[in-house]
Amino acid sequence: MIYKFVTRCLGDVKTMSKLAKNIKKMAYNVKNERYFSVESKERSVKLLVIGGGTGGCSISAKLTSKLGKNNVVIVEPSDVHYYQPMFTLIGGGIKKLEDSRKSMGSVLPKNAEWIKDSVQRIEPQGNFVTTQNGMKINYEFLVVAAGLKTDYTKIPRFIRCIKHARKWSLFELFAGLRWENNGKRGKARLMYHTSLSKLFGVEKYSDSLWKICKTRGIEVTLNSNLIGIEPDRKIAYFENLDSSTYTETPVPYSVLHVTPPMGPPQFLRCSPMICDTAGFLDVDSNTLRHKFFRNIFGIGDCANLPTSKTAAAIASQCGVLYDNLLLAMSDPDQAPTSFYNGYTSCPLITGYNKCILAEFDYSMQPLETFPIDQSKESFLMFFLKKNIMPLLYWHLMLRGYWNGPETMRRVFHMDFKEKKSVNAQVSS
Secondary structure (H helix, E strand, O other): OHHHHHHHHHHHHHHHHHHHHHHHHHHHHHHHOOOOOOOOOEEEEEEEEEOOOHHHHHHHHHHHHHHOOOOEEEEOOOOEEEOHHHHHHHHOOOOOHHHHEEEHHHHOOOOOEEEOOOEEEEEOOOOEEEEOOOOEEEEEEEEEOOOOEEOHHHOOOHHHHHHOOOOOOHHHHOOHHHHHHHOOOOOOOEEEEOOOOOOOOOHHHHHHHHHHHHHHOEEEEOOEEEEEEEOOOOEEEEEEOOOOOOOEEEEEOOOOOOOOOEEOOHHHHOOHHHEOOOOOEOEOOOOOEEOOOOOEEEOHHHEOOOOOOOHHHHHHHHHHHHHHHHHHHHOOOOOOOOOOOOOEEEEEEEEOOEEEEEEEOOOOOEOOOOOOOOOOOEHHHHHHHHHHHHHHHHHOHHHOOOOOOHHHHHHHOOOOOOOOOOOOOOOO
16 A cells, blocks of 8 residues: 555655646747748848858947847747757767757847748848748848758668668777777778768878878778668678779678768759859858859858858858958948958867867868877867867857957967958869
8 A cells, every 4th residue: 555655645746746847848948049030031131141140240249239139130040059069069979969959049139030931042142031931031132051961862761771870879880999998809801982082181180090091990982982872781882983994892791880971052042143152151251252243141050151161161251251241231332351261170079088180271271279199199289179269159259249260370389460351272
């Protein structure tokens, strides 16, 4: 009798605890649900920002603080904002997925208007966009920060492979370092295929990575493009891009980790007047202003900027875009005065507590922040990647206060000369 009573009470406690958690979650969602309810089918605004990701959120925060309330509209369909640079740490079991995400309503600037919708098409000659829900948004100025879209369908039979895949931690799959430490590497072969002609685009960092691969027995194949998968037979097929004749090589596998093909969002492809032949927003690589439409600017992955597409690159682009857009608003005929040099950063995690921090510009030359050789594995760089960079992202960058490490770089390298407008330019 007592046993039944206690069991029932415990069950009620568990039920109430679960209910309390659900209520708390609902309250959190309501608190951050602040998007514009579309009743009118037409809207006009001074500045329209497409995308609420890293680029869209950061530049919106900077410009909203300058332009004030009701002058900035953000079109973004997602409910959740992800800190994507953390995904490598999540895959390695170092961070948790919940560490990388926050509700979209909590990160977008409070004085900007959020329209929870997707852009269907941009009409640059008419200065308006249309959305999936049939809304027309007129703009004076437009910033496109729509990111990239992954497309697994470009790899034959890969979708079928995903549906039948076992769920593993990426860390367990590719824990070559752990295997070595535990003496369990055995006959396991680690193979890395890349469609690029180099292990890494910058020679200094590429040399370091080659040494690591050799030390750990990782087999590297360059110019090797994944073209198909047979999940039932566990065979991946690769095309040799370095050959004058088409060659297809089958590679058996036990575990397969694939980086999917990526490209611009569909609405950009449906707006050919503002895109290049590949579907990316066609902007000047130094000023971030559209080559033909002077009231359109681009930032981040959706723009055809010839540099690695990273959050660090977006941080540096933000300051340039901010200056040039405000100048265009005050005097459309004034030539831009700020220039982006292609700076980007790629933290290359090489172990539990080691990282190579690659930093470079359009010229593919190192542009390092710290007064040490960043091509060497470092605990300091790993600590920055794991602990400092997320704080910079959530508390500074998304609030419009972080334009990259240029000032820090000049201090560390004792470079107190007058700041140059651009360090490296490419023809646009």
